[in-house]
Amino acid sequence: MKYLIGTLEQGTHAEKAALRYLKNHSGKIVYCQTITEIFNKLRDNKINKGVIPLINKASGYVGETLRNLRKYSISIEQSIELPVEQYLCCLKETKKEGIKEIISHQQAIIQCSKYIQENYKNCRLVNTKNTAYAIKQVSRKKMKNSAAIGPKHTIKKYNLKIISKDISNKRDNRTLFAVITLS
Secondary structure, eight states: OOOEEEEETTHHHHHHHHHHHSSSOEEEEEEEESSHHHHHHHTSSSEEEEEEEEEETTOOOOHHHHHHHHOEEEEEEEEEEEEEOOOOOOOOOGGGGGEEEEEHHHHHHHHHHOOOOOOHHHHHEEEESSSOOOOOOOTTTTOTTEEEEHHHHHHHHOEEEEEEEESSTTTTTTEEEEEEEEE
């Protein structure tokens, strides 16, 4: 059977987990902007399965996932653990000293809180839908005073400059993703 598998948009760590799942299963990815959207599509039978972040070594349980698990009757079919490296990036012309705000998904900001406090404690922190969305925003909107936190492969895709690599609070940062279905 070929499955429709919901996960976060291209360039996220969740997409990597979904692609790993698809190595052994037949299916097609349906990209979503939020974890809640994945649960809603599952509820509405627009997808058969979802691949969602459940818990991260550096920041703990993913709040949006927990809220939705309480709301819906869901089964966890499988778990997938992946290493997660977070990078700080900006436009090529942006100087490190010129950064006034850092944008990313709340979970990534928490995972990198020590680095942010030590290096950018006066910056405004802005939560976005996911890490790939933050990187796209900086690139597409030419946000000269902003930096984004996210995965290296997405930063390269949008031709941004890496300011700092592997900025997670824990060096061996990992996230456990869950493959979910309706119960």
